[in-house]
Amino acid sequence: QTVVTQEPSFSVSPGGTVTLTCGLSSGSVSTSNYASWYQQTPGQAPRTLIYSTNTRSSGVPHRFSGSILGHKAALTITGAQADDESDYYCVLYMGSDWVFGGGTKLTVL
């Protein structure tokens, strides 16, 4: 059973930079996993931020970027703002199914 790992929580100061990661319990994440990232605030449906590893979804601010860092997918927020405080989820395509990570709760303070 594939497990996708994310940091449970992270903290960043306003204006700071933070990188959240998305890894595999076994093996490395590559572009073939088509990593996508979603932002979710309480009571709301997820909002797509990044797809295909590094493509920003329409309307998403440029401070959000996606990449592969080492053997993981990564979401970097450059110049964090107060309203970036949310839960962030990645999902990886595993060839015939998808697996979500456990999510990262980002605090901006």
Added chain:
Amino acid sequence: QITLKESGPTLVKPTQTLTLTCTFSGFSLSTSGVAVGWIRQPPGKALEWLALIYWDDDKRYSPSLKSRLTITKDTSKNQVVLTMTNMDPVDTATYYCAHSPYYDRSFDIWGQGTVVTVSS
């Protein structure tokens, strides 16, 4: 503009079968490269992918839930239906459907979600 909306019962009893409908607009599931997926989220927990159906009727299921899930589409009604058998209280969750372009394997547009509680 693509929109999706989930509908179905808010309360089901243990062992019953859940049937959820995703009604969408702004795209056709007969168009090459289009898919619709289902994802759920138990209260306070992470998202979990359940199933997906492609324009060509190819279907994909979560390996851990495959025996309990069935996904179908009605192209003429712009609907996708998910059934889950033998419901248990641990299946209590918000269930989302989402548009999924084949070319990027993402879930780019989500419905608002529907809350399903499993309780006797």
